[in-house]
Amino acid sequence: MPDLITERDGDVLVVTLNRPEKRNALTFEMLTLAEAMLTSAADDASVRAVVLTGAGNRAFSAGMDLGVLFEHLSSRPNGEKIRRVQRQLQNLFTRLEELEKPTLAALEGACVGGGLELALACDLRVASSDARFGFPESKIGMLPDLGGTTRLARLVGPAIAKEWIFTGRQYPCVRALELGVVNELVVPGDALIRAKALAHEIAQAGPLAVAWSKRVIDRGLGMSLRDSLDLEQDAMTEILPSEDLKEGVLAFLEKRPAKFTGR
Numbered sequence: 499m500p501d502l503i504t505e506r507d508g509d510v511l512v513v514t515l516n517r518p519e520k521r522n523a524l525t526f527e528m529l530t531l532a533e534a535m536l537t538s539a540a541d542d543a544s545v546r547a548v549v550l551t552g553a554g555n556r557a558f559s560a561g562m563d564l565g566v567l568f569e570h571l572s573s574r575p576n577g578e579k580i581r582r583v584q585r586q587l588q589n590l591f592t593r594l595e596e597l598e599k600p601t602l603a604a605l606e607g608a609c610v611g612g613g614l615e616l617a618l619a620c621d622l623r624v625a626s627s628d629a630r631f632g633f634p635e636s637k638i639g640m641l642p643d644l645g646g647t648t649r650l651a652r653l654v655g656p657a658i659a660k661e662w663i664f665t666g667r668q669y670p671c672v673r674a675l676e677l678g679v680v681n682e683l684v685v686p687g688d689a690l691i692r693a694k695a696l697a698h699e700i701a702q703a704g705p706l707a708v709a710w711s712k713r714v715i716d717r718g719l720g721m722s723l724r725d726s727l728d729l730e731q732d733a734m735t736e737i738l739p740s741e742d743l744k745e746g747v748l749a750f751l752e753k754r755p756a757k758f759t760g761r
Contacts, residue, residue: 518554546701561611604693632668
């Protein structure tokens with residue numbers, strides 16, 4: 499079986515990290531497959547949402563495979579090679595974050611290190627009540643270098659992010675929910691079920707509206723209020739003349755579900 503499995507559930511693409519015997523630890527090969535998946539999902543108009551999950555119930559992902567990392571370090575890479583590899587991996591996580599379709603992570607068990615970085619690159623996170631979270635990199639002399647320091651600080655604020663990253667502790671799901679790291683908690687075993695249900699609910703909305711909403715929210719965080727409001731205007735200049743908006747209004751008046759096409 500491949501280390502990354504993709505399957506369709508109607509208009510939702512489900513992507514499974516498939517190394518349960520290694521707690522779904524990430525490898526370079528797995529991330530290469532993920533890059534191809536992102537390209538396919540971006541180009542397929544029939545995909546309205548993407549759900550990431552991990553095989554088994556022990557972990558969403560325990561982060562980068564330390565054996566693979568040690569092998570990489572044993573080759574004594576120079577600074578330029580380190581930057582090149584890191585940039586490639588960071589770009590992959592950013593592509594996931596910037597995918598103009600909603601992305602959800604279904605989290606069971608451990609969601610730590612690079613696994614948490616992957617989850618933070620998604621729009622929404624549904625976790626089981628036995629999930630646990632953290633960045634243990636400091637305990638081996640590293641830091642979360644695939645966007646973890648940046649995305650966690652933007653989500654929970656710098657002081658909390660520093661506590662998580664400096665100490666390397668693991669935190670229970672309740673703390674993650676309090677801080678907004680996850681959107682919803684479910685009973686163990688139900689994270690994927692709930693994430694898919696939420697993805698299907700989102701998929702019923704207008705895809706142009708969802709894509710533009712995601713763009714305005716994400717880009718607006720780094721803008722002034724005025725510039726963010728201008729971006730909302732840009733969104734409406736694209737949406738108001740669209741076939742989707744006409745269909746949405748007509749469906750509302752006719753009291754029927756809308757049939758959006760993304761145009």
